[in-house]
Amino acid sequence: MEQQQQPSSPPQPLDVSDLLAVALVRRVLMELGYHLDPDQVGRHKEIGPIEMWLRERRADLDGEAPITVLRTHGGEDRVRESLRQILSRSPGR
Secondary structure, X not given: OOOOOOOOOOOOOOOXXXXXXXXXXXXXXXXXOOOXXXXXXXXXXXXXXXXXXXXXXXXXXXXXXXXXXXXXXXXXXHHHHHHXXXXXXXXXX
């Protein structure tokens, strides 16, 4: 008997703290020289859509998601370093 696939649940809407985290990551990316324009979208696939990147667990953040790390003391610095490492591995930088 074939098993039916369950429909995926819709993405959760962003709350205020999520929106602040997105804004912070965008600011950090710009400070690191990454401009959010269409020409650069394909070059940094490790970042991808910021909303998704914030929720993905990362080895360089001790297995935590950036959104979780940002809520801790010194979290912005840790996320900044993670982004710096990603961008430094990118070709053309």
